[in-house]
Amino acid sequence: MPPTPPADDPARTAKTQQEFLASYDASRFPHPSVTVDVALITHAHSWLYGLLLRRDQHPFKTSLALPGGFVGIDESLDDAAARVLSEKTGLSDVFIEQLYSFGRVDRDPRTRVITVAYYALVHMDRFGDPSTLPKDTLITPLVVDGDGEDVERVTPVDGDLRPLDLAFDHGEILTHVIRRIRGKLDYAPIGFQLLPSVFTLRQLQEVHECVSGTSVNKASFRRRMLASGLLEATGKLEEGVPFRPAELYRFTRSSAV
Amino acid sequence: MPPTPPADDPARTAKTQQEFLASYDASRFPHPSVTVDVALITHAHSWLYGLLLRRDQHPFKTSLALPGGFVGIDESLDDAAARVLSEKTGLSDVFIEQLYSFGRVDRDPRTRVITVAYYALVHMDRFGDPSTLPKDTLITPLVVDGDGEDVERVTPVDGDLRPLDLAFDHGEILTHVIRRIRGKLDYAPIGFQLLPSVFTLRQLQEVHECVSGTSVNKASFRRRMLASGLLEATGKLEEGVPFRPAELYRFTRSSAV
DNA sequence: TGAATAGTGTCTATAAGACAATATCCC
DNA sequence: GGGATATTGTCTTATAGACACTATTCA
Numbered sequence: 001m002p003p004t005p006p007a008d009d010p011a012r013t014a015k016t017q018q019e020f021l022a023s024y025d026a027s028r029f030p031h032p033s034v035t036v037d038v039a040l041i042t043h044a045h046s047w048l049y050g051l052l053l054r055r056d057q058h059p060f061k062t063s064l065a066l067p068g069g070f071v072g073i074d075e076s077l078d079d080a081a082a083r084v085l086s087e088k089t090g091l092s093d094v095f096i097e098q099l100y101s102f103g104r105v106d107r108d109p110r111t112r113v114i115t116v117a118y119y120a121l122v123h124m125d126r127f128g129d130p131s132t133l134p135k136d137t138l139i140t141p142l143v144v145d146g147d148g149e150d151v152e153r154v155t156p157v158d159g160d161l162r163p164l165d166l167a168f169d170h171g172e173i174l175t176h177v178i179r180r181i182r183g184k185l186d187y188a189p190i191g192f193q194l195l196p197s198v199f200t201l202r203q204l205q206e207v208h209e210c211v212s213g214t215s216v217n218k219a220s221f222r223r224r225m226l227a228s229g230l231l232e233a234t235g236k237l238e239e240g241v242p243f244r245p246a247e248l249y250r251f252t253r254s255s256a257v
Numbered sequence: 258m259p260p261t262p263p264a265d266d267p268a269r270t271a272k273t274q275q276e277f278l279a280s281y282d283a284s285r286f287p288h289p290s291v292t293v294d295v296a297l298i299t300h301a302h303s304w305l306y307g308l309l310l311r312r313d314q315h316p317f318k319t320s321l322a323l324p325g326g327f328v329g330i331d332e333s334l335d336d337a338a339a340r341v342l343s344e345k346t347g348l349s350d351v352f353i354e355q356l357y358s359f360g361r362v363d364r365d366p367r368t369r370v371i372t373v374a375y376y377a378l379v380h381m382d383r384f385g386d387p388s389t390l391p392k393d394t395l396i397t398p399l400v401v402d403g404d405g406e407d408v409e410r411v412t413p414v415d416g417d418l419r420p421l422d423l424a425f426d427h428g429e430i431l432t433h434v435i436r437r438i439r440g441k442l443d444y445a446p447i448g449f450q451l452l453p454s455v456f457t458l459r460q461l462q463e464v465h466e467c468v469s470g471t472s473v474n475k476a477s478f479r480r481r482m483l484a485s486g487l488l489e490a491t492g493k494l495e496e497g498v499p500f501r502p503a504e505l506y507r508f509t510r511s512s513a514v
Numbered sequence: 515t516g517a518a519t520a521g522t523g524t525c526t527a528t529a530a531g532a533c534a535a536t537a538t539c540c541c
Numbered sequence: 542g543g544g545a546t547a548t549t550g551t552c553t554t555a556t557a558g559a560c561a562c563t564a565t566t567c568a
Binding site for chain 3: 473474476477478480481484494498499500501502
């Protein structure tokens with residue numbers, strides 16, 4: 001039960017809106033802290049990756065965590081998420097969307113913290129040379145557990161597929177993210193956010209397969225995508241492959257960032 | 258930009274987790290207030306309704322608002338939502354799910370308030386005699402605007418279909434709710450939450466039509482529902498209709514509250 | 515020319531929509 | 542029996558999957 005203002009509280013007897021605003025005291029009872037956490041998902045070579053930061057402070061010192069930060073008192077949630085992403089990764093102008101809010105009472109051992117989680121999608125190309133990333137920033141492969149349709153658990157792993165320790169409830173957040181994009185893939189053109197600006201149908205299919213965790217029929221996938229009207233042929237061909245190059249496509253800008 | 262702790266903050270130099278927790282001060286900078294708002298949606302006679310409360314205080318005095326309240330410092334978001342729903346409507350044990358968090362800076366003129374919105378689904382039967390509802394509690398029809406697939410705007414109306422004034426961004430929240438349940442209807446057994454415990458296929462179809470805003474093919478709908486394995490015939494027939502009564506069905510408890 | 519993948523065509527299975535025929539209940 | 546709706550059956554159409562065939566590029 002949250003504390004409630006006493007019956008003789010001035011706010012309950014104020015008559016005009018003017019008076020009310022003047023008498024309202026936001027700090028009558030303790031407020032939780034509010035943060036945003038951003039799960040950046042990226043894709044390359046038929047794998048999904050997540051961006052994680054190595055913590056150098058307690059709690060969960062040396063564990064990995066999603067980039068996050070406090071929501072400023074004069075900052076909207078969306079703005080806070082975009083700012084955090086930009087500050088911690090240098091990326092802007094990417095697809096980013098609110099996911100879910102996590103508010104377990106003990107999710108942060110320090111104090112009560114409610115976090116509004118966001119997810120962002122981007123292709124690995126956007127990072128340029130990976131060696132330019134800061135020392136504590138990791139881009140780790142994600143392993144998705146669960147049979148068939150449902151996503152049971154998503155775990156970031158190291159090069160040898162050993163699971164990595166995550167701080168707070170960030171494992172749960174990552175799990176929700178994959179669940180969301182898997183669900184959304186069926187009805188929203190979300191796949192191209194994980195691709196470079198031009199791509200082959202084969203690449204698009206790889207993204208879909210890797211998000212959905214299934215393998216799809218080539219001819220059928222191709223038919224469906226071309227019929228959707230969201231794709232536009234560039235007339236150019238991919239280069240550097242030792243076999244017949246595929247045509248490059250681009251998404252029509254009916255769905256921007 | 259949110260305030261950041263000064264560089265000499267004790268939290269940055271603490272060495273053990275013990276010390277860290279002791280030195281951490283959650284109130285270093287101003288925190289937003291956090292509330293939950295619950296959009297209760299109900300259904301009867303081929304209409305969707307929303308439960309709204311008449312405000313008796315500024316701001317938005319005399320406007321209608323969703324039931325809401327502060328999140329207790331020792332209370333999870335889900336618990337807060339269930340509590341608010343129970344306190345304001347007397348209902349418990351209903352389907353309730355987190356929707357989205359709304360955090361526009363100026364959404365509350367008093368002070369910074371971030372709200373985590375929930376939606377709940379229930380059949381009108383759950384209210385028993387509607388005249389037992391408190392004076393300020395209204396159950397108003399919802400009008401859904403938007404062409405075809407997408408929900409553009411949801412507006413509560415009075416008996417003459419005149420739009421009602423909503424406080425804060427609660428109109429936006431209601432719009433999101435209908436969007437959500439419309440999207441979810443396709444892949445989740447959500448319709449039966451808006452029905453009594455036993456119901457006819459016709460009633461189920463009415464719910465689907467009224468949520469989706471379309472009319473569906475009777476034979477096809479029937480086939481699909483029966484094939485889903487979520488329905489169980491009770492062997493009993495509806496009563497009190499002046500024509501051939503339909504068989505009553507029940508949902509198998511594979512998806513509980 | 516051979517290897518490897520791109521891209522296309524065809525057949526089948528499945529599910530939805532249209533629509534009509536039959537069944538059943540109340541009055 | 543008449544009215545109204547429930548329930549079932551059939552036909553048509555749209556779409557996904559299976560699978561094989563042709564096309565094109567590089568080595």
